[in-house]
Amino acid sequence: MKTQLKLNSDNLLQALSNPQELKRLRDANRHVNALGTPLTREEKDMADWLGRLKLLHGVPFNYLVPDNNMLPMESIRLFYMDSIWLDYLVEGALSLGRSTSGDSVHDQAFLGEVHHFSRFGVRDQRSNVLGHLSFHLNHEEKQLLKASAGPISPTEKITGFLLRSGVVSGWEGLQVEAFSDEAGKQSCQLLRLDHLSANVMLCIFEGEAQHITIHEYPEVLHFGVKIMSADSYVKSLRYIVDQGEHKAGTQVNAAIAPPMDVSRHLRTGSRVLRMNDLANAMHTEVKEKIGYTGSFSAAEFALEMVQGVQAVNFKIDTTP
Structure with missing residues (x-):
C-alpha cells in the first residue's frame, strides 16, 4: 500500500533542502529494483x-x-x-x-x-x-x-x-x-x-x-608463400588429416618436412606459378615426408596453399 504524502510549503522547502528526505520522497512512489538497474x-x-x-x-x-x-x-x-x-x-x-x-x-x-x-x-x-x-x-x-x-x-x-x-x-x-x-x-x-x-x-x-x-x-584469407629473397619463395607444409597428436591444418615441423622451394615451379622469366606442377610436387612431398596416402584434390591443395591474415602482436610487461 502506497503512503499518501501531504506537504505544505514549509515542509516541502525543508524536504528540498535535505538530501535524505528528498530521496525518501522520490522512492515513496517508485518501484525499487533490488538490482539497482536503470528503471525508467x-x-x-x-x-x-x-x-x-x-x-x-x-x-x-x-x-x-x-x-x-x-x-x-x-x-x-x-x-x-x-x-x-x-x-x-x-x-x-x-x-x-x-x-x-x-x-x-x-x-x-x-x-x-x-x-x-x-x-x-x-x-x-x-x-x-x-x-x-x-x-x-x-x-x-x-x-x-x-x-x-x-x-x-x-x-x-x-x-x-x-x-x-x-x-x-x-x-x-x-x-x-x-x-x-x-x-x-x-x-x-x-x-x-x-x-x-x-x-x-x-x-x-x-x-x-x-x-x-x-x-x-x-x-582477406588468400593463397600465399614466404618470400626469402627477390627470386626465392618457399611454402611450409601442413598435415592434411589428423595424424597422431597432429591435427589437420597444423604446420609440419621443418625437421620432418623442410619448406618446399616454390620458385622452382615459376614460369621462365616471370613470377607466374605453374599451378599443376606445384600441386603434383606438393602431393609427392606430403606422401614422402608425412606418409599421406589419401587423395590430393583442389581442396587438399587449397589447405596447403592458404595464407592466414597478417597480424601484429604486442606483449605488455606489467611487472613493477
Missing part, C-alpha cells in the same frame, strides 16, 4: 550517455594527446583509464546544470545512483561496438555477452591503446583482440573501437590487457 527510459538514456562519456566519446582529442610528439606517426601508446579522473569527468558534465543550492542538494541525494548507472552504461556500449555483428554470434558468445551485462566494477581496470599509423587508413577493416594473459587465452572484452581520424585508432578494453593482437579481417 530517462534513467536508461542517462546511463547510456554517461557510459559513452566514460569511454571518452566527445572528449576533445587534445585532452587525450596534449602534444603531437606524444603520439608520432607509426606509433602505439598503451594506457590505463583512471577511474577517479572518469568520475571527475562525469562531475564536470553534471555541474553544467548545477546553478542553485537546490540543484546541489539534488545531486547529493542522487549522485551515487548516477555513478552506478554510468557503470551500466559503460558495459551497454559493447553491443554498440559489435553493431549488426552481434546477430551473428554463436550461442556460446551470446550467452557470454548476456552474462557480462550489468554494471562494470568500480575497481575494474580499464585499459586501451591509441594507434597512429598508415595501416589504420590503409586497412579499414582492422580487427583487434586483447587478452589479460600473455598466452592469449583470457579475452578482455572490447568496450570501444573507433577511428578518431584517418590514421588514428582508439581501442578500450575491460580488464588489464597484457597481449594485444591487431590483424586484418578474416575475409
Whole structure:
C-alpha cells in the first residue's frame, strides 16, 4: 500500500533542502529494483550517455594527446583509464546544470545512483561496438555477452591503446583482440573501437590487457608463400588429416618436412606459378615426408596453399 504524502510549503522547502528526505520522497512512489538497474527510459538514456562519456566519446582529442610528439606517426601508446579522473569527468558534465543550492542538494541525494548507472552504461556500449555483428554470434558468445551485462566494477581496470599509423587508413577493416594473459587465452572484452581520424585508432578494453593482437579481417584469407629473397619463395607444409597428436591444418615441423622451394615451379622469366606442377610436387612431398596416402584434390591443395591474415602482436610487461 502506497503512503499518501501531504506537504505544505514549509515542509516541502525543508524536504528540498535535505538530501535524505528528498530521496525518501522520490522512492515513496517508485518501484525499487533490488538490482539497482536503470528503471525508467530517462534513467536508461542517462546511463547510456554517461557510459559513452566514460569511454571518452566527445572528449576533445587534445585532452587525450596534449602534444603531437606524444603520439608520432607509426606509433602505439598503451594506457590505463583512471577511474577517479572518469568520475571527475562525469562531475564536470553534471555541474553544467548545477546553478542553485537546490540543484546541489539534488545531486547529493542522487549522485551515487548516477555513478552506478554510468557503470551500466559503460558495459551497454559493447553491443554498440559489435553493431549488426552481434546477430551473428554463436550461442556460446551470446550467452557470454548476456552474462557480462550489468554494471562494470568500480575497481575494474580499464585499459586501451591509441594507434597512429598508415595501416589504420590503409586497412579499414582492422580487427583487434586483447587478452589479460600473455598466452592469449583470457579475452578482455572490447568496450570501444573507433577511428578518431584517418590514421588514428582508439581501442578500450575491460580488464588489464597484457597481449594485444591487431590483424586484418578474416575475409582477406588468400593463397600465399614466404618470400626469402627477390627470386626465392618457399611454402611450409601442413598435415592434411589428423595424424597422431597432429591435427589437420597444423604446420609440419621443418625437421620432418623442410619448406618446399616454390620458385622452382615459376614460369621462365616471370613470377607466374605453374599451378599443376606445384600441386603434383606438393602431393609427392606430403606422401614422402608425412606418409599421406589419401587423395590430393583442389581442396587438399587449397589447405596447403592458404595464407592466414597478417597480424601484429604486442606483449605488455606489467611487472613493477
